[in-house]
Amino acid sequence: DEIKMAVTTSFHNSGLSDVLVPAIKRDLDLEVQLLVVGTGQALKLGAAGDVDAILVHSRKAEERFLAAGNGTHRREIMYNDFVFIGPKSDTADAGKAASAAEALSRIANAKAPFVSRGDDSGTHKKELSLWNVADLDPAGFDNWYKAVGAGMGAALNTAAGMNAYIMSDRASWLNFGNKGDLALVYAGDPVLFNQYAYLPVNPDKHAHVKHDLALKLEGWLVSDTAKALINDYKINGETLFVFNAVQ
């Protein structure tokens, strides 16, 4: 059997999928075919019935998706956190901030180059909400704020090329190969919490979707096997995801 699941770039770039997919194959004899796309595109693929389930991290968009009848339900699976990446020298002293919003204010005050995803993804939306908390409006920023309109990896590449600050999910950052002179400068504010959720596509809307397989997969994703695999997934000794599904 096979099932198609649309996931966001940050999930795939973390490397976790390379652990989970073979395990699912082994346990369920189910081949999970991943479509790695932007958040919006993942939701779109689900709405069109071109995939059987989606795994994203953008709560408001997910709720709209459900409200439109595109999915049957939303199941939270795990979370990780967002972190601020920046030049090793941390020219804006963002690392000394007491909160995520303050870190952003420091960057804005220093007018240090900052790369924004600019693509309406979960990550981008979170960043925008943080600027809001800091009482700043990216629309008014000048040249130092670069809305690049790209996936997590491409945006990190751009940040590396410019030696700029950027907000990334921890997993993508740890698994990223082209770190250049960048380093993690700020993390830890609870507001940076990043919840991933699983949404099976609604079979009432698209009769052909493999809803039973999607449920089967969901069952596995919230199982103890998955829990162990997710919690044990480490890069350089660091845990990336925390399993938090209601079992």
Next chain:
Amino acid sequence: MSDLWGGLSQAFYMLVSLDADLVEITLRSLQVTLTALVIASLIALPLGALLAVRRFRIRRLTIAVLNALMGLPPVVVGLIVYIMLSRSGPFGVFGLLFTPTAMIIAQVIIIVPLIASIAHQALRELWSDYHDLLISMNTTHAQRMKTLLWDGRRALLTAALAGFGRAIGEVGAIMVVGGNIDHHTRVLTTAIALETGKGDFALALALGFVLIAMAIAVNLVIHWLTQTEKEGRW
């Protein structure tokens, strides 16, 4: 810079060790592109010949449009093919989305204008040579086209090779319609894009070098087989 050397050595290493993943996606690249090339050539070469021999009214417009379509942005082609093949699209029932077939369709659309344009240019010269004779012999349009295609086959090879190059290196469209699914629709270019996103430039470059090496090898083999550059021109 170190990524560059890293890429080169990694490419070399993967090639000599016949890395299983590499072999798989390389073969899939070849299979998709060659299939697309055959189909596209079957459409584009006769089209190029038709444009050469026929003076229909909107010929100039057709040629200009064909030239313009050479620049069809792959992503747009990908999107349109996606919309057509999507479950909610007109051809959704066939379930072709995210299959190699979908990738072939997208590539065909992308390279037909390119092959037809180059073929038309090559055959136009030949036609201006043959024009009087073939008209005088009262040939049908089909006979003229057949004659041009046969006698111009060397030049048409360049057109087909250009199409091959374009298709094998293309990523925007096949990413959208193929989905870059591991072991299923992943090809060299989508793998390169993936590795680039992960920041693994050395691996991305290695795959790129393999791709380029393959393209050069295909070209050399074909040039050598057909002796395109030998003096007698056919």
Next chain:
Amino acid sequence: MSDLWGGLSQAFYMLVSLDADLVEITLRSLQVTLTALVIASLIALPLGALLAVRRFRIRRLTIAVLNALMGLPPVVVGLIVYIMLSRSGPFGVFGLLFTPTAMIIAQVIIIVPLIASIAHQALRELWSDYHDLLISMNTTHAQRMKTLLWDGRRALLTAALAGFGRAIGEVGAIMVVGGNIDHHTRVLTTAIALETGKGDFALALALGFVLIAMAIAVNLVIHWLTQTEKEGRW
């Protein structure tokens, strides 16, 4: 399908209302691509002529490689340019990464082989016409190339237009080296890729249609200006 119609009407609407963002990125697309086209033509057309007139030893290899390079995967070109221009790269000091200049460089690399290949094919026919005369007149290589380039200018236009099409529709390379930075390096194709990622297919298609319309317009204007398809061939 609704995305398709949505895209069309949105394209129409943006065009008649001269949407400011659209105008900005369209002009940037044109500026980058036309600059790249001029530079690439200055390199590729003489190169095509050189390959036509010169029988140097590795000519066949050069041609095969050129043909193969037509298929240079844009992402790979992007990566290499990125590595060269990045601060740790050899040309890092110029600070060109993520500027339109970087995009121009990448596009030049991508279209030079294409333009040179097509130009070479066109000039090869002309050269086989002129060969005896020009050799007999004891022309220098430069004179031969100049004569071919001048007398073959119509056919070379097709080559340049093919290059234009390729460059204006390209996204893989300029995404990597330009970074798709809003108001800075965002062009039509990168905007299309962005909207696709956002799942706003209608807007992506609208931008795509604008791009295609522009490519067709450029082709028509040039065909019309130069009357390429008129009978007298020059």
Next chain:
Amino acid sequence: MSAMFPLIVEGAMTRRGGKVLVGPVDLRLEAEGITMVIGPNGAGKTSLLRLLHGIARISAGRVTWACDEGEARRRQAFVFQTPVMLRRSVRDNLAYPLRLTGVDRVTARAQAEVWAEKVGLGDALTRPATALSGGERQKLALGRALIRAPDVLFLDEPCASLDGRAMRDVEAILRSAAEAGTRLVMSTHDMGQARRLASEVVFLLGGKIHDRGPADTFFDSPNTAQARAFLRGDIVE
């Protein structure tokens, strides 16, 4: 097969890029004989032959065969002043017109060999036609035109590059074709040849028919000062 003749030309004219190449021409050709089109360089001989054959776009007037046009087109052949070589072997060039009409490859090739022999290319069968010498090309073009046994054959200076022997052979072929009923319309600059072959002469000057008449009369006592001057090789005003 219906009768093709008379061929009636009324006010026909070819114009190209503003310049009148030939015309207006009024002419009536009957079924028999060899019509020789002569005149100085640029007089319009080639243009007239193309007009009659129907491969030049007619800008004014009409060219009408007695039979319907499709049939007329099928029954003609043309030997061009600069022969067009298909990029194939000599044999395939000769077989080409037969293959067009559906003759199978083996028969067509056999016929091609017969004609190669007749025009003196018997030992060049497998050579690429594009590598032939000037005279050999003309021979090939002639064989290729005759192989379908056309009822009307146009020849534009077909012997310009032939050696003495070949010219004699070709003239013999043409004469026997004419005797067998093929209508020949040809141009030449060789007045000796014109005298030997022509039954009728059309003398062109500046794109117009300046004089016309039976060959004997024309050559022995030309009507106009211009024709006299032309035959003497003098300036023709």
Next chain:
Amino acid sequence: MSAMFPLIVEGAMTRRGGKVLVGPVDLRLEAEGITMVIGPNGAGKTSLLRLLHGIARISAGRVTWACDEGEARRRQAFVFQTPVMLRRSVRDNLAYPLRLTGVDRVTARAQAEVWAEKVGLGDALTRPATALSGGERQKLALGRALIRAPDVLFLDEPCASLDGRAMRDVEAILRSAAEAGTRLVMSTHDMGQARRLASEVVFLLGGKIHDRGPADTFFDSPNTAQARAFLRGDIVE
């Protein structure tokens, strides 16, 4: 300017795709006169002229001018059997060789007009050369070859498509060029022309020089049976 002659040809040969086009040829050409290369179609006349001119690849042997090669190449010109028309106007075709040597555009064009007049293309100056008639092309090629006043001029059947008047004019031009010191080497199938112009004859057969001698002797009492047969227009074995 150093002396170009004698031109010494030793065992020279041109081979193409396995076939010997002409050779081995041994020949010595002196500074004066008009050498006429004759022979049946396919005998190798064109190939020999190209070999001497240096535009055919020499497969064996040598062709040596008295002066150094670069200079020799600059001082020659060639009129091809099938003239090559540059895709430009008649005027620009004629001016082209001058422009190559650095003559400014105005002077080159003026010269071109003079030569257009001389070869009888005075009223075709602005026409595209590719639209010329067969004879007009030959005239253009001739003018283009003579405009640089070459010291050696090769002509490959230059009058094959010319009318009587043009042929006479061209022969006059050639004769006066020869008198002014230009060395002419030409081929023709017109034995009348050969007799009128030649000071010396080279008779080719099957790619080899079969006979050679002063024009008078050759035409009046050919040495070999083949030459006799050729002159009579008979089969040459």
